[in-house]
Amino acid sequence: DVVMTQSPLSLPVSLGQPASISCRSSQSLVNSDGNTFLNWFQQRPGQSPRRLINKVSNRDSGVPDRFSASGSGTDFTLKISRVEAEDVGVYYCMQATHWPFTFGPGTKVDLK
Amino acid sequence: EVQLVESGGGLVQPGGSLRLSCAASGFTFSSSWMSWVRQAPGKGLEWVANIKPDGSGKYYVDFVKGRFTISRDNAKNSLYLQMNGLRAEDTAVYYCAIGQASYWGQGALVSVSS
Numbered sequence: 296d297v298v299m300t301q302s303p304l305s306l307p308v309s310l311g312q313p314a315s316i317s318c319r320s321s322q323s324l325v326n327s328d329g330n331t332f333l334n335w336f337q338q339r340p341g342q343s344p345r346r347l348i349n350k351v352s353n354r355d356s357g358v359p360d361r362f363s364a365s366g367s368g369t370d371f372t373l374k375i376s377r378v379e380a381e382d383v384g385v386y387y388c389m390q391a392t393h394w395p396f397t398f399g400p401g402t403k404v405d406l407k
Numbered sequence: 408e409v410q411l412v413e414s415g416g417g418l419v420q421p422g423g424s425l426r427l428s429c430a431a432s433g434f435t436f437s438s439s440w441m442s443w444v445r446q447a448p449g450k451g452l453e454w455v456a457n458i459k460p461d462g463s464g465k466y467y468v469d470f471v472k473g474r475f476t477i478s479r480d481n482a483k484n485s486l487y488l489q490m491n492g493l494r495a496e497d498t499a500v501y502y503c504a505i506g507q508a509s510y511w512g513q514g515a516l517v518s519v520s521s
Contacts (some may be wrong), residue, residue: 334507343502343511344452355509368496387452391507395468396454407472 297321297390299399307407314375316402318388323368325392332391335364335373338401339384347386348373380406409433409510411503416515423493427515429486429503437461437481440506443488445499446514455501456488471497493519 298321308314325332335348346355348364351371361376375382383406388399415427427443443455457466457479470493476489487503500514 311453332507337506338452343513344508345511346507346509349507349509389452389454394466396457396507397491398452401451 296322296395297393297397299388299390299397301399301402302385303390304400304402306402306404308375308378308404309407310380312379314378314382316373316386316388316404317401318366318371320369320371322342322393324390325368330392331367332392333366333371334389336387336389336398337382337384338387339381341399342384345386375404378404378406387399408516409478411505411510411512413501413503413512413515416501416517418518418520420468420521421494421519423519424489425493425517427488427490427501429488429501429512429519431484431486431503431505434505434510436484438481441477441479441486442504442506442508443477443486444502444504444508444511445497446502447496447499448501453499480510490517493517495519 300319302317312351324333328369331351333351336344347358352364364373385401385403387401410432412430417440417500419425445453458477462479474492478487500516502514503512
């Protein structure tokens with residue numbers, strides 16, 4: 296199975312400041328068609344997860360543009376340009392290139 | 408508006424069975440891959456199973472193979488997860504999701520304990 300790792304696992308941030316989360320996969324997430332199925336999810340406290348980003352860098356509908364993502368191959372990054380209070384929660388990367396799909400361990404974002 | 412509503416969770420003894428249901432609306436269910444994802448209390452997310460739009464293909468992670476069965480009824484816009492041989496480590500919130508989890512339900516809690 297593809298192992299997904301994230302860093303940091305805990306990220307205290309100040310309101311209005313940027314935040315960045317790294318995600319790495321144990322093997323390339325580029326499939327035979329050239330697509331890279333790396334997604335990012337946000338899970339606010341007490342809520343179901345919500346997908347923010349699909350295929351490395353595409354924001355899902357309704358996701359604020361302060362969220363951006365990039366990467367290729369095995370290295371990926373999620374950035375929040377200016378953290379707002381509603382961004383507190385756990386962020387997961389997930390690969391859907393190889394079966395079984397696998398998630399990273401999660402990065403907990405909270406306020407300093 | 409996309410809606411996914413899970414039901415059927417509860418407390419079951421080890422070795423027992425449970426069937427989860429997911430009622431879908433607001434999108435073309437019969438054209439969509441569907442998935443089950445779970446989250447143990449205080450833990451991260453684990454993919455459980457996928458099913459093709461017409462139900463012809465079903466995919467399971469190793470730790471549920473032979474015990475869990477994913478199925479769907481496109482006439483009823485419903486997704487199911489039949490869980491047999493439940494173990495304590497299957498205790499989790501089970502989420503119904505569309506495809507690569509573009510949308511999630513609110514989850515159904517399954518507790519396996521004697």
